[in-house]
Amino acid sequence: MIKITESEFLTSAQGIEDSLPDGISEVVFLGRSNVGKSSIINALVNRKGLAKSSSTPGKTRLINFFSVKFMKEKQIYIARFVDLPGFGYAKVSKSIKNEWQKNLNNFLSKRNSIRLFIHLVDSRHRELEIDKSVDEYIKNLLRADQKLLHVFTKADKLNQKEKSALRKDFPCALLASSSKKNGIDKVLSSIFDSLFKEVS
Numbered sequence: 001m002i003k004i005t006e007s008e009f010l011t012s013a014q015g016i017e018d019s020l021p022d023g024i025s026e027v028v029f030l031g032r033s034n035v036g037k038s039s040i041i042n043a044l045v046n047r048k049g050l051a052k053s054s055s056t057p058g059k060t061r062l063i064n065f066f067s068v069k070f071m072k073e074k075q076i077y078i079a080r081f082v083d084l085p086g087f088g089y090a091k092v093s094k095s096i097k098n099e100w101q102k103n104l105n106n107f108l109s110k111r112n113s114i115r116l117f118i119h120l121v122d123s124r125h126r127e128l129e130i131d132k133s134v135d136e137y138i139k140n141l142l143r144a145d146q147k148l149l150h151v152f153t154k155a156d157k158l159n160q161k162e163k164s165a166l167r168k169d170f171p172c173a174l175l176a177s178s179s180k181k182n183g184i185d186k187v188l189s190s191i192f193d194s195l196f197k198e199v200s
Helices: 037-045 094-110 129-141 160-169 184-196
Strands: 002-013 026-031 063-072 075-083 114-122 147-153
Touching: 002 037, 002 075, 002 184, 026 037, 026 129, 026 184, 037 063, 037 075, 037 147, 037 184, 063 094, 063 184, 075 184, 094 129, 114 129, 114 184, 129 147, 147 184
Parallel strands: 026 075, 026 114, 114 147
Antiparallel strands: 002 063, 063 075
């Protein structure tokens, strides 16, 4: 049984220059604004309100770092969760948006500590061009020591037929619901295996 026993907010950064020092394995969460990023992170750490969601989609422009302690068979493993700004929806000027994208691009392509990218996709809207573009982008920058995991959020909104269709189209995907806690354990196990399987 794998669980997260402790979690805490560490700091926020605008880009790689003011981020925490490298050295601890990081899991990056990315997805469209309002895909449920904060809710999934809170469900994984089993703590309400650790990751804050903005009332205005796309408003958050900072990279947020959280320390997490995994426990498996009484062994402790430490990692960081990194909550990225949601893409799409942001009602900001073009110059601010360009600067924001440049900061994120630098962070994602040059950050040595990233071991796992988790692309969160709304299970009800899984064929959007913006998600396809992000998917392609991440696959193009993946290093040999990095992995990409797809998690489809709000799976409780789908009926059985829709879930079967999703699994057929995306056989490796994980379905999760932060409100019902369905699939959260599987996501947690997949994160742990990606980070620590070789050392556990």
